Amino acid sequence: MTVFMLAVVFLVLLMFLCILRMVLGPTVPDRLVALDTTNTLAVSVLIVMGALFKQSIFVDVAIVYAILSFVGTMYFAKYLEAKK
Amino acid sequence: MIPLLYVSYALICFGLAFQFLGSIALHRFPDVYTRMHGTTMCTTFGSIFIILGIAFYGLLQSDTALFLHPLVALVFLLLTNPTGTHAIARAARFSGIKPKHAITDSLAGGKK
């Protein structure tokens, strides 16, 4: 049980590392890559939390989050490409 | 039962190590294209091993939902994430960001 707890804490710290790149990033695609990494980490956090609390509803949320973050990334990329 | 539980923990720790290296790569590499390789590493090996660890834990607890749902999440993640990364790379290249320290660039002449 404590292993899952430590894993969640470690993953959240890694998310802060990615958010630091999102704040620092010199160009817009840099921030977008950091956002994409943060989304992947968030999916992992939700799945580990599903095992931590023994509630598979967290994992369902992770599935929906993965699909919606993909749609969000695609829209940002389209916007960036059209803007030039 | 107890040693099998440690297999699940080991898988999760292996995944965490790769997630850590992927996040470090965001800060260590010089430009956006090389940083994306770090993200890919984070997505593939990190997520695969963490999700396999959780699915194995669900199998040990004989919890069907906790075994199957992470695998569905893994399939969706592996199908959607390369497309998103490809879209970002394409958008970055056509919005005029040059790869730093590149020894060759086949798109330098401009395709459009």
Place this chain on the structure above:
Amino acid sequence: MLFVLLALFSFIVYLVLTAGSGSIGYWSASELLVGVFFAVVAGFVSRAFFSKQKIELSTAFLNPVRWIYFFVYLVYFFFAMAKANFDVAFRVITGKIRPGIVRIKPGLKTTLGTVMLANSITLTPGTLSVEIEGKDLHVHCLNLKSKKPELKEVCGNFSQWIRRITE
């Protein structure tokens, strides 16, 4: 035909997500009824979107040999990905990189094959597909040995496997 495929796919996803709920097989009767209803609704709604994309349906995916090749390819791909992962992990720690964008000519005939190859390349750390031009790919590599690398140095034997699966 398209409607039946979409409804069947939605029903299978629904069955996987609700496994372990009852006594008929792994599912309860109410879950099966609701699943059939929502699969039909989802198939009907998404049919309009998919028919607008002009996707041609082919019967090639019914060949079981292709599926066997596909699963063998997945195993091969996993080991190639593991090798690339450790290589990139080493490069993150030491910081030795020689990046560059190169053009490769895989020579695949079908669009499905090109999409599979581009996704496999992006999913392997160290290589990243940037642009598709016709049937050629522009790939960003993390560590190039020369300015004009061979196809095999960039993506291994992926293109040969994908040709076996899709053509």
